[in-house]
Amino acid sequence: MVVLGLVVGGAVACGSGGGEPAEDGPAVAGTETATERKYLLERVGEAAVVQLYADGFEALPLDQKTLVYHLYLAALAGRDIFYDQRYAHNLEMREVLEQILTHADGVEVATRRKIERYTKLFWINTGPYNNLTARKFVLTGPPEAFAAAARQAADAGAVFPTRGDETLDAMLARMEPLFFDASVDPSVTTKTPGPDEDMLAASANNLYVDVTMADLEGFTEQYVLNSRLVKRDGRLVEEVYSIDGKYGEPIAEIVSHLEAAIPYATEPMAKALEALARFYRTGEDADREAYDIAWVQDTASPVDTINGFIEVYMDARGAKGAWEALVYYVNPAKTEAIQSLAASAQWFEDRMPWDPKYRKEGVRGITANAIDVVIETGESGPVTPVGINLPNDQSVREQHGSKSISLSNVVEAYDRSTPSGFRTEFAWTPEEVARAERWSTLAGELMTNMHEVIGHASGQLADHLGGNPQAALQEQYSALEEGRADLVALYFLPDPKLVELGVVPAESHADIVLAEYESYARNALIQLRRVREGSQLEEDHMRNRQMIVRWLMDNTSAIEERNRDGKTFYVMTDVAAFREGVGRLLANVQRIKSEGDYDAAKQLFESYGIHFDPVLRDQVVERVDVLNLPSYSGFVQPTLDAVRAADGTITDVTISYPQDLMTQMLEYSGNLQP
Ligand SMILES: [Zn+2]
Numbered sequence: 001m002v003v004l005g006l007v008v009g010g011a012v013a014c015g016s017g018g019g020e021p022a023e024d025g026p027a028v029a030g031t032e033t034a035t036e037r038k039y040l041l042e043r044v045g046e047a048a049v050v051q052l053y054a055d056g057f058e059a060l061p062l063d064q065k066t067l068v069y070h071l072y073l074a075a076l077a078g079r080d081i082f083y084d085q086r087y088a089h090n091l092e093m094r095e096v097l098e099q100i101l102t103h104a105d106g107v108e109v110a111t112r113r114k115i116e117r118y119t120k121l122f123w124i125n126t127g128p129y130n131n132l133t134a135r136k137f138v139l140t141g142p143p144e145a146f147a148a149a150a151r152q153a154a155d156a157g158a159v160f161p162t163r164g165d166e167t168l169d170a171m172l173a174r175m176e177p178l179f180f181d182a183s184v185d186p187s188v189t190t191k192t193p194g195p196d197e198d199m200l201a202a203s204a205n206n207l208y209v210d211v212t213m214a215d216l217e218g219f220t221e222q223y224v225l226n227s228r229l230v231k232r233d234g235r236l237v238e239e240v241y242s243i244d245g246k247y248g249e250p251i252a253e254i255v256s257h258l259e260a261a262i263p264y265a266t267e268p269m270a271k272a273l274e275a276l277a278r279f280y281r282t283g284e285d286a287d288r289e290a291y292d293i294a295w296v297q298d299t300a301s302p303v304d305t306i307n308g309f310i311e312v313y314m315d316a317r318g319a320k321g322a323w324e325a326l327v328y329y330v331n332p333a334k335t336e337a338i339q340s341l342a343a344s345a346q347w348f349e350d351r352m353p354w355d356p357k358y359r360k361e362g363v364r365g366i367t368a369n370a371i372d373v374v375i376e377t378g379e380s381g382p383v384t385p386v387g388i389n390l391p392n393d394q395s396v397r398e399q400h401g402s403k404s405i406s407l408s409n410v411v412e413a414y415d416r417s418t419p420s421g422f423r424t425e426f427a428w429t430p431e432e433v434a435r436a437e438r439w440s441t442l443a444g445e446l447m448t449n450m451h452e453v454i455g456h457a458s459g460q461l462a463d464h465l466g467g468n469p470q471a472a473l474q475e476q477y478s479a480l481e482e483g484r485a486d487l488v489a490l491y492f493l494p495d496p497k498l499v500e501l502g503v504v505p506a507e508s509h510a511d512i513v514l515a516e517y518e519s520y521a522r523n524a525l526i527q528l529r530r531v532r533e534g535s536q537l538e539e540d541h542m543r544n545r546q547m548i549v550r551w552l553m554d555n556t557s558a559i560e561e562r563n564r565d566g567k568t569f570y571v572m573t574d575v576a577a578f579r580e581g582v583g584r585l586l587a588n589v590q591r592i593k594s595e596g597d598y599d600a601a602k603q604l605f606e607s608y609g610i611h612f613d614p615v616l617r618d619q620v621v622e623r624v625d626v627l628n629l630p631s632y633s634g635f636v637q638p639t640l641d642a643v644r645a646a647d648g649t650i651t652d653v654t655i656s657y658p659q660d661l662m663t664q665m666l667e668y669s670g671n672l673q674p
């Protein structure tokens with residue numbers, strides 16, 4: 001499972017399995033040095049291009065750097081597998097675009113700009129389908145101008161992927177609908193097709209060829225996760241992804257890099273890498289399972305990788321794995337903060353502001369590793385998740401557990417690439433803005449950790465629920481549980497215990513609490529921009545956050561609604577009242593969960609969490625649109641280079657930051673001109 005970051009910020013994987021969208025709201029540099037380097041590189045339409053930094057890499061010992069380097073090469077080796085899985089024409093289209101852009105001196109400027117813009121979106125989304133909507137986007141301008149650009153490029157030395165005796169003009173005519181016609185293969189994944197459509201036929205991805213859902217009836221797949229299903233002469237054939245099967249060439253290369261990495265890995269990690277190499281050789285599900293188990297059992301290695309056919313979101317029927325790779329190392333300071341909270345879970349439990357009969361004995365905090373990624377390819381890059389929980393195999397999860405990672409440097413890059421107008425617009429005073437600038441990254445991270453580690457893990461259910469509060473609370477359950485976890489975090493944020501645990505500096509503790517409470521109040525207003533129609537919230541995290549703020553507004557003196565120049569502000573005015581109210585609300589929310597009190601849950605959310613004033617929403621939308629926020633971000637990854645001795649041994653691995661999407665994409669494809 002992955003957790004996707006929304007426009008602003010991100011959060012780690014949620015213990016309840018759902019996505020954990022970031023609070024809306026200001027998020028910006030917490031340290032002085034960070035403001036000096038570039039995070040936001042450029043805007044391309046509704047996408048932001050953001051540089052990712054991996055600051056801890058240089059401090060790793062040489063054997064770990066060497067390990068990361070080989071895994072980095074393994075990650076790059078499989079990149080084109082995902083291009084091909086996503087769309088059968090992807091690699092050909094990419095080559096045409098890259099050949100034009102690398103031989104573009106003679107191309108007319110306006111045409112070149114259009115091709116460049118389209119190609120950047122193509123790279124960010126790994127093909128012509130928007131990763132948020134799954135819909136196709138096309139080149140603008142006349143096809144004739146595009147054809148003229150290709151001919152110019154050919155004159156300048158470009159080599160195009162023509163087939164056999166095909167002329168360049170014939171190739172361009174053949175491919176014109178791919179680039180220009182949005183009605184040809186309109187959607188990469190169609191989970192809810194029209195009444196006369198088939199979900200596989202209506203999905204343009206390359207996981208199935210001429211196969212419909214009806215064909216699958218009575219057919220038993222042996223390679224559910226790692227095969228392409230093709231109808232050939234009326235029969236279904238599984239093309240297995242393995243070293244001797246489909247994608248054999250890139251898979252062989254991946255395996256050679258994995259094997260080069262093994263001597264530098266810890267023993268448990270070496271076992272996992274060996275199991276992965278075996279799975280890539282055989283393609284057998286039993287070997288996939290053995291790999292999943294070996295990977296989960298490696299809990300303490302400082303470096304780790306995910307490499308394979310992992311998530312099934314791209315397949316309309318949710319069966320076929322899309323290839324992806326990530327290489328990362330543990331961020332020790334941030335992981336320590338999570339682990340120190342988890343180790344003190346019982347201390348917090350014993351002080352929960354609810355009826356002692358709902359306090360749990362022997363509570364264990366949920367742990368996750370905070371990691372910094374060095375590279376993400378395939379389905380996880382350039383658009384990246386902010387949290388991952390694997391493996392997806394439910395039986396392995398039940399018997400052997402799972403691993404969660406929070407992608408710290410991705411969250412940081414999201415935060416620091418956010419436009420600054422966003423925080424100034426909704427804050428009442430310049431002091432509030434300054435506090436947000438100084439503390440929002442740290443406070444946001446701390447809140448997320450407390451929400452996950454001590455929030456979801458806490459509390460005791462009444463016996464009559466049989467361990468299943470969802471059944472009693474039904475559609476109210478998720479929002480109530482997310483609210484409960486947020487309230488635990490808000491309640492303990494001012495506690496001196498956090499200073500004692502070393503997760504907040506004593507001298508700044510009061511400012512951090514103030515900044516977070518202010519930000520939480522503002523968020524209830526700002527988040528309305530996401531619901532541009534109607535007057536009800538549907539998403540559970542949005543419901544819980546509005547419920548908490550509106551309940552506090554009605555039942556305490558902590559938050560005031562103020563107006564200035566026709567604009568509405570939610571102003572947090574009293575920290576003590578805020579915390580006292582949070583404690584009272586939390587006691588009630590815990591009682592509702594522990595007892596499975598559906599009527600009380602429904603009333604709480606009907607009164608505070610669901611409905612909003614559409615006039616207020618229109619005002620918020622108007623203020624936010626002026627700020628021109630991106631809808632999603634594509635990340636430029638770090639680059640690694642090996643320094644070798646005369647005999648070829650690696651003596652160092654250097655890291656650098658290209659700060660340019662085009663340079664990196666052309667380099668990955670091997671099309672970068674020297
Ligand atoms: Zn949660």
